[in-house]
Amino acid sequence: MLFRQTILEGIADGSVTLAFRRWKRCGVRGGSRLRTPVGVVEIDGVEEYAADDVTPQDAASAGYASLDDLWKDLAPDGTLFRIALHLSGPDPRTELRERGDLDAEEIAEVRLALDRIDRASRRTPWTVDLLLLIQERPMTPAAVLAERLGRRTAALKSDVRRLKELGLTESLDVGYRLSARGETVARALAPTVKKGEIPGGRDTLNASG
Structure with missing residues (x-):
């Protein structure tokens, strides 16, 4: 509605x-x-x-x-x-988004939630990769992000909504950005991802173009 x-x-x-x-x-x-x-x-x-x-x-x-x-x-x-x-x-997500002062236990809880989403997915784990891509490319149209990840735009938007439910992202007039909470989580999780890696080996976060 x-x-x-x-x-x-x-x-x-x-x-x-x-x-x-x-x-x-x-x-x-x-x-x-x-x-x-x-x-x-x-x-x-x-x-x-x-x-x-x-x-x-x-x-x-x-x-x-x-x-x-x-x-x-x-x-x-x-x-x-x-x-x-x-x-x-x-909206309880608003309070979540604005809280960037997460302790180690709270970050671990978010990581568990992301792991649950990944395990329920029928494809390669994607949550952290998408989080880091949005961190690197805020205000990028969904269609551009989808192309880089080899996803359909509608499917990419659905993925971002899953992150938004956890208070990690915010929608903008064009594209997205990480919330204060999302930035904290991304900084904590970035070392766990091989730099430049994107699911399927299709592209890299640091690739040109």
Whole structure:
């Protein structure tokens, strides 16, 4: 469930407490939580709703100036759902990203988490290599990183999201960078990787071009 930036700002300041969606099948349920750029949004309740029952106040509570504006923003087909929501707190990944003062035990825990991801993967271990590549090439388009690693762009983005879940990376308008936490982890793990190595021996971190 995605929100426009203006709606997110309203959720953050408490002025937006509703959302309306037309779906063939309901996409959220009461009690679920969504991570957004402004923090964690909690779904208080979901109900099917008749279009004639939507009031101008409902539209205002959903962040729209009028009912017409609301209808213009909805999909043309599907069941109408009225979703009550509120901002429940900050995204826990934000706090993780900002903490760069990790001790040896915390670094070991991150390494174990990366090892678990690698073991569950069907390919050569990749987590540390990708972390170090982003460290070396911040703000590099995902497509360029994917080409260097021999990955499809969509698959590379999925890989980066796995690192982001651990608070190690941040998404930028173009490409990524390591968070303070990621920088600390990368410095600690770099000696464990043979310099210039990338999975599959396809390229090197220090290669030109």
